[in-house]
Amino acid sequence: xxxxxxxxxxxxxxxxxxxxxxxxxxxxxxxxxxxxxxxxxxxxxxxxxxxxxxxxxxxxxxxxxxxxxxxxxxxxxxxxxxxxxxxxxxxxxxxxxxxxxxxxxxxxxxxxxxxxxxxxxxxxxxxxxxxxxxxxxxxxxxxxxxxxxxxxxxxxxxxxxxxxxxxxxxxxxxxxxxxxxxxxxxxxxxxxxxxxxxxxxxxxxxxxxxxxxxxxxxxxxxxxxxxxxxxxxxxxxxxxxxxxxxxxxxxxxxxxxxxxxxxxxxxxxxxxxxxxxxxxxxxxxxxxxxxxxxxxxxxxxxxxxxxxxxxxxxxxxxxxxxxxxxxxxxxxxxxxxxxxxxxxxxxxxxxxxxxxxxxxxxxxxxxxxxxxxxxxxxxxxxxxxxxxxxxxxxxxxxxxxxxxxxxxx
Amino acid sequence: xxxxxxxxxxxxxxxxxxxxxxxxxxxxxxxxxxxxxxxxxxxxxxxxxxxxxxxxxxxxxxxxxxxxxxxxxxxxxxxxxxxxxxxxxxxxxxxxxxxxxxxxxxxxxxxxxxxxxxxxxxxxxxxxxxxxxxxxxxxxxxxxxxxxxxxxxxxxxxxxxxxxxxxxxxxxxxxxxxxxxxxxxxxxxxxxxxxxxxxxxxxxxxxxxxxxxxxxxxxxxxxxxxxxxxxxxxxxxxxxxxxxxxxxxxxxxxxxxxxxxxxxxxxxxxxxxxxxxxxxxxxxxxxxxxxxxxxxxxxxxxxxxxxxxxxxxxxxxxxxxxxxxxxxxxxxxxxxxxxxxxxxxxxxxxxxxxxxxxxxxxxxxxxxxxxxxxxxxxxxxxxxxxxxxxxxxxxxxxxxxxxxxxxxx
Numbered sequence: 161x162x163x164x165x166x167x168x169x170x171x172x173x174x175x176x177x178x179x180x181x182x183x184x185x186x187x188x189x190x191x192x193x194x195x196x197x198x199x200x201x202x203x204x205x206x207x208x209x210x211x212x213x214x215x216x217x218x219x220x221x222x223x224x225x226x227x228x229x230x231x232x233x234x235x236x237x238x239x240x241x242x243x244x245x246x247x248x249x250x251x252x253x254x255x256x257x258x259x260x261x262x263x264x265x266x267x268x269x270x271x272x273x274x275x276x277x278x279x280x281x282x283x284x285x286x287x288x289x290x291x292x293x294x295x296x297x298x299x300x301x302x303x304x305x306x307x308x309x310x311x312x313x314x315x316x317x318x319x320x321x322x323x324x325x326x327x328x329x330x331x332x333x334x335x336x337x338x339x340x341x342x343x344x345x346x347x348x349x350x351x352x353x354x355x356x357x358x359x360x361x362x363x364x365x366x367x368x369x370x371x372x373x374x375x376x377x378x379x380x381x382x383x384x385x386x387x388x389x390x391x392x393x394x395x396x397x398x399x400x401x402x403x404x405x406x407x408x409x410x411x412x413x414x415x416x417x418x419x420x421x422x423x424x425x426x427x428x429x430x431x432x433x434x435x436x437x438x439x440x441x442x443x444x445x446x447x448x449x450x451x452x453x454x455x456x457x458x459x460x461x462x463x464x465x466x467x468x469x470x471x472x473x474x475x476x477x478x479x480x481x482x483x484x485x486x487x488x489x490x491x492x493x494x495x496x497x498x499x500x501x502x503x504x505x506x507x508x509x510x511x512x513x514x515x516x517x518x519x520x521x522x523x524x525x526x527x528x529x530x531x532x533x534x535x536x537x538x539x540x541x542x543x544x545x546x547x548x549x550x551x552x553x554x555x556x557x558x559x560x561x562x563x564x565x566x567x568x569x
Numbered sequence: 570x571x572x573x574x575x576x577x578x579x580x581x582x583x584x585x586x587x588x589x590x591x592x593x594x595x596x597x598x599x600x601x602x603x604x605x606x607x608x609x610x611x612x613x614x615x616x617x618x619x620x621x622x623x624x625x626x627x628x629x630x631x632x633x634x635x636x637x638x639x640x641x642x643x644x645x646x647x648x649x650x651x652x653x654x655x656x657x658x659x660x661x662x663x664x665x666x667x668x669x670x671x672x673x674x675x676x677x678x679x680x681x682x683x684x685x686x687x688x689x690x691x692x693x694x695x696x697x698x699x700x701x702x703x704x705x706x707x708x709x710x711x712x713x714x715x716x717x718x719x720x721x722x723x724x725x726x727x728x729x730x731x732x733x734x735x736x737x738x739x740x741x742x743x744x745x746x747x748x749x750x751x752x753x754x755x756x757x758x759x760x761x762x763x764x765x766x767x768x769x770x771x772x773x774x775x776x777x778x779x780x781x782x783x784x785x786x787x788x789x790x791x792x793x794x795x796x797x798x799x800x801x802x803x804x805x806x807x808x809x810x811x812x813x814x815x816x817x818x819x820x821x822x823x824x825x826x827x828x829x830x831x832x833x834x835x836x837x838x839x840x841x842x843x844x845x846x847x848x849x850x851x852x853x854x855x856x857x858x859x860x861x862x863x864x865x866x867x868x869x870x871x872x873x874x875x876x877x878x879x880x881x882x883x884x885x886x887x888x889x890x891x892x893x894x895x896x897x898x899x900x901x902x903x904x905x906x907x908x909x910x911x912x913x914x915x916x917x918x919x920x921x922x923x924x925x926x927x928x929x930x931x932x933x934x935x936x937x938x939x940x941x942x943x944x945x946x947x948x949x950x951x952x953x954x955x956x957x958x959x960x961x962x963x964x965x966x967x968x969x970x971x972x973x974x975x976x977x978x
Contacts, residue, residue, distance in 0.1 A: 478974040
């Protein structure tokens with residue numbers, strides 16, 4: 161099935177800074193797809209630190225389990241560099257012991273060819289669940305990948321990891337620090353089976369900053385909660401979600417505790433997470449849900465996600481219907497505290513409902529005009545306390561059904 | 570929009586037993602719909618007890634709040650009989666103080682005309698949220714309704730409360746006890762905005778059994794957890810869901826603690842709840858999900874609902890794709906305990922996956938044959954302990970999107 165580019169896609173892949181100490185290659189292994197790249201290799205120079213967050217699924221994939229085990233014990237291995245190998249087309253999830261064998265075969269081959277210890281070789285697989293990964297097709301490409309490694313090939317890497325994605329996703333930043341420059345560049349894939357409360361999808365972010373692994377991990381986990389853990393396409397959580405952040409240290413600039421770096425990293429992660437929503441399966445609307453006035457931030461996020469995951473809210477948005485009653489419904493069912501007579505709802509700047517009732521000045525035509533936009537902001541103020549959260553989602557359309565009723569992903 | 574009758578609908582409305590002590594009437598009030606009935610009145614004779622369970626939504630409707638308040642204080646009012654008035658087309662939810670005025674006007678008029686105290690007049694409204702209920706249209710029909718009350722009109726009542734329903738829903742039972750007969754007859758409406766963890770939709774069940782209100786309420790709450798609280802169409806919880814059980818006592822048979830009666834009542838509630846799923850918006854498949862081997866019954870239900878509410882599982886079913894990987898995904902994301910290597914999954918009698926892997930004997934054609942059936946059973950055994958639960962749902966199709974992207978409900 162050929163998917164047309166999402167109407168919410170950016171015009172083009174961004175120009176990303178090159179990250180000193182990191183090189184990329186991609187190839188056609190024919191795991192499932194034909195006539196396109198489906199495997200990418202990223203290699204980090206010695207001295208690199210690596211942090212990661214992964215799906216919390218109880219049925220997570222063999223590569224995820226392998227990455228988690230390695231990261232838990234890898235803090236003394238920075239001398240050796242690191243490698244990441246990712247394939248698309250098959251997720252190597254729920255593939256029993258055979259899945260672990262596949263991971264072992266791939267990582268051993270990458271280690272042999274790159275000279276990086278297997279304990280520092282991380283893999284990920286994305287695609288259909290429950291089918292054996294034909295890992296020999298990947299293994300046979302690793303020498304070619306290694307020979308082709310270049311610092312400039314990050315866009316090709318982003319393309320190789322796509323599944324139902326309709327565009328390659330990238331974001332970057334440069335931060336000036338005392339006359340020197342630190343750079344960040346990241347790529348992501350993801351379109352369906354996207355839901356929060358984890359590190360969502362496959363995301364790889366690289367920087368030439370210098371930072372210890374523990375600090376890098378803490379920073380990543382913290383920012384993930386405000387970015388990737390605040391998006392949802394369809395409330396379904398993948399078995400393969402992985403987000404890895406690699407710092408080569410090649411800039412020679414220590415960013416430990418640096419707020420400029422943290423902010424730039426957060427912007428990159430926010431940008432990538434929004435691109436995933438913009439490529440949500442069948443999406444025609446990008447929706448930001450701002451919740452304020454909740455009892456606490458957690459309650460605000462619960463309300464936000466209840467709205468974002470409601471099929472009735474999402475179909476109303478698809479139909480450009482300012483059906484704020486469904487927003488009320490989603491708030492009511494969320495389980496978090498709400499008081500009908502204190503909450504207010506706006507579409508963009510249009511106040512729709514307040515004081516347990518439609519707003520006296522509200523005109524349906526004003527609400528409809530907001531809903532006709534490709535980017536929609538829904539504001540909910542609970543009127544209870546100071547808790548707030550923002551989440552992002554897309555609409556639920558016929559195309560989501562077409563993609564998922566016919567495509568085995 | 571004209572909706573075609575669900576392919577999963579029963580052939581015809583069942584022949585229900587007449588319930589002594591209960592009469593029905595319906596009328597065209599023109600609340601929203603034209604050329605169809607949209608208001609029903611049920612009147613119970615003096616001596617009747619009434620129990621109810623309602624949505625737990627924090628934004629529940631004015632009629633729900635009114636019913637809850639009355640039931641909480643109504644146990645001394647059985648001498649006066651009771652009345653239930655329901656309209657379709659407008660839910661009178663999130664309608665502020667005006668909503669309470671509407672309820673008060675309707676209940677006062679019913680009380681005046683029927684002679685039943687307002688404290689024993691219960692109302693419900695179903696339809697669009699957030700629009701003022703034109704209660705005067707209903708009030709003007711109450712005398713006509715009262716004049717038309719007959720014991721035989723329960724099917725007409727079931728039709729009057731429909732919204733996006735494509736068929737009227739009814740179920741009944743008769744139980745022989747010591748040479749006498751106790752009868753149960755119930756009606757329901759519901760098609761979208763259907764999710765568990767509450768009394769779902771509008772359901773009215775009548776019996777001529779004799780039972781005190783407290784016992785009736787306990788029985789209702791208990792059975793509701795195994796029936797209506799185990800179904801889901803779209804994971805969205807209505808602001809108006811109400812389930813009321815009325816016992817006229819006219820049979821003269823005390824059913825307190827009687828297991829035959831409890832079983833018959835459970836069967837009626839199960840039947841009605843399944844009819845709601847069979848009329849799920851856009852449904853083409855009726856799906857039973859049997860979860861066994863969980864750590865406890867609660868965990869089993871959490872897994873079952875995670876599968877039942879997964880858009881990816883529901884679209885796979887719509888596409889007749891035996892995509893058991895998505896079932897694995899839904900188990901993994903549920904949050905309840907699971908062990909990849911201990912769980913097994915079957916479609917009908919076809920064992921699909923076991924021991925963390927596709928079952929050695931599984932053939933895709935066998936799975937596909939199961940998925941081609943209109944009624945599908947998904948069995949999941951967690952292999953951990955003895956917890957079990959069964960939930961019911963339907964598939965997610967293009968028609969759900971069509972109904973909800975275009976229809977303001």
